[in-house]
Amino acid sequence: QSALTQPASVSGSPGQSITISCTGTSSDIGGYNYVSWYQQHPGKAPKLMIYDVSNRPSGVSNRFSGSKSGNTASLTISGLQAEDEADYYCSSYTSSPTLVFGGGTKLTVL
Amino acid sequence: EVQLLESGGGLVQPGGSLRLSCAASGFTFTTYAMSWVRQAPGRGLEWVSGISVSGVTTYYADSVKGRFTISRDNSKNTLYLQMNSLRAEDTAVYYCAKDLSKLKAFDIWGQGTMVTVSS
Numbered sequence: 001q002s003a004l005t006q007p008a009s010v011s012g013s014p015g016q017s018i019t020i021s022c023t024g025t026s027s028d029i030g031g032y033n034y035v036s037w038y039q040q041h042p043g044k045a046p047k048l049m050i051y052d053v054s055n056r057p058s059g060v061s062n063r064f065s066g067s068k069s070g071n072t073a074s075l076t077i078s079g080l081q082a083e084d085e086a087d088y089y090c091s092s093y094t095s096s097p098t099l100v101f102g103g104g105t106k107l108t109v110l
Numbered sequence: 111e112v113q114l115l116e117s118g119g120g121l122v123q124p125g126g127s128l129r130l131s132c133a134a135s136g137f138t139f140t141t142y143a144m145s146w147v148r149q150a151p152g153r154g155l156e157w158v159s160g161i162s163v164s165g166v167t168t169y170y171a172d173s174v175k176g177r178f179t180i181s182r183d184n185s186k187n188t189l190y191l192q193m194n195s196l197r198a199e200d201t202a203v204y205y206c207a208k209d210l211s212k213l214k215a216f217d218i219w220g221q222g223t224m225v226t227v228s229s
Binding site: 001003034036038040045046047048051052057087089091093096097098099100101102103104 | 145147154155156157160169170171172205210212213214215216217219220221222
């Protein structure tokens with residue numbers, strides 16, 4: 001199972017919005033509405049930010065939103081804040097069945 | 111407090127074995143699927159293995175199939191990962207994670223335990 005494809009890095013200024021893409025295939029992202037997004041700060045465990053494509057767990061800011069079109073999912077962060085600087089990973093259920101992660105995207109808040 | 115606490119990591123020689131444990135507390139362990147996820151130094155997340163609520167159904171990444179075995183003891187609220195025939199590329203921080211539903215999303219993570227495979 002190949003990893004999902006994410007951009008290696010994205011950046012934005014405080015207050016701006018950014019979008020991170022995550023591209024898979026019809027056997028994972030395109031076939032199921034089970035895409036999740038995780039935030040990971042250095043030296044910390046990942047934190048679930050979005051599940052089932054667009055649902056936010058309790059306690060996660062509504063500045064974080066998710067969507068999907070075909071084989072590509074997206075995470076949008078609006079009103080960027082310094083604390084949002086972290087690594088972000090997407091994941092998807094697959095037809096095998098297994099779960100596959102993206103390679104990760106480093107978000108820099110300028 | 112909802113918590114997952116991994117243990118059992120350490121230094122092991124190539125070809126060796128190690129068993130990781132993950133003690134769960136603060137939630138009804140017996141009603142959730144669980145998984146192991148690893149992260150090699152400086153690298154991304156890699157899903158390793160998952161197990162159903164009952165423990166009857168297990169899932170593995172191709173990279174560990176035939177070498178690793180996931181299991182759980184619901185009477186002890188504990189998840190395990192038996193790792194055999196270890197390779198240098200298995201070196202990573204291993205996290206246990208609570209699954210919202212079968213392989214869908216992980217809402218609770220442990221702090222991780224480091225496994226180093228080296229001679």
